[in-house]
Amino acid sequence: MHARRFLPVVVAASAALALGLTLPGSATAATAASGSAVITESSTFFQQAAAQGVFAAPLPSATGAYSSANGLTSTFPVTGGTGNVDQITADLQLGGGLLIVDVKTGRAAAFTNLDFNTFLGQFTGVPVGGSTPVALLDPAGDLSVGGDGTAQTLTSSELDVDPAGAAYLNAHLQTGFFAGQSVGSFAVSYTPAS
Numbered sequence: 001m002h003a004r005r006f007l008p009v010v011v012a013a014s015a016a017l018a019l020g021l022t023l024p025g026s027a028t029a030a031t032a033a034s035g036s037a038v039i040t041e042s043s044t045f046f047q048q049a050a051a052q053g054v055f056a057a058p059l060p061s062a063t064g065a066y067s068s069a070n071g072l073t074s075t076f077p078v079t080g081g082t083g084n085v086d087q088i089t090a091d092l093q094l095g096g097g098l099l100i101v102d103v104k105t106g107r108a109a110a111f112t113n114l115d116f117n118t119f120l121g122q123f124t125g126v127p128v129g130g131s132t133p134v135a136l137l138d139p140a141g142d143l144s145v146g147g148d149g150t151a152q153t154l155t156s157s158e159l160d161v162d163p164a165g166a167a168y169l170n171a172h173l174q175t176g177f178f179a180g181q182s183v184g185s186f187a188v189s190y191t192p193a194s
Helices: 002-018 043-051 163-173
Strands: 034-041 054-059 063-067 071-082 091-094 097-102 107-117 122-127 134-147 152-161 182-191
Touching: 034 043, 034 091, 034 152, 043 054, 043 071, 043 182, 054 063, 054 071, 071 182, 097 163, 107 163, 134 163, 134 182, 152 163
Parallel strands: none
Antiparallel strands: 034 071, 034 182, 054 097, 063 071, 071 091, 091 107, 097 107, 107 122, 122 134, 134 152, 152 182
């Protein structure tokens, strides 16, 4: 008997959804923020790091690619965000992680909860096992922002190791390699949630 009273509700709800009507108490699904942040580690930096036994690699859901001409490219998907890149007010949450290994010392540092804040001009990550973000990289050089309010972009001709990131990595990896040098370049494409 209970099933008979439930059936008309299911039929009515199905009909309303088929017609594109919103049921009481339901919310319209928003489009999530999307885009990517791309770090291009130049061939020069890649070779300098490799000579010191230091390697960086993106962790899932980020992806990586290497070419001898361009170096290592790591692409991190935008998983959330607020503000606008083209107004330098964006704070973007990024998927995946970043692993940095020193094969000479046998030590590694992994970062998750990646974030890029356009106002602070910092790419940060939280060390695995920690809770405090570390400023890892800073866009520098020629900066360019653009967009139409929906699709937004930011590019920088340089991407430098942040002093806080250099200190953390040198201490954690027991190396002296990181000294604020330019890693390569940086590009962001971002579409805010709507």
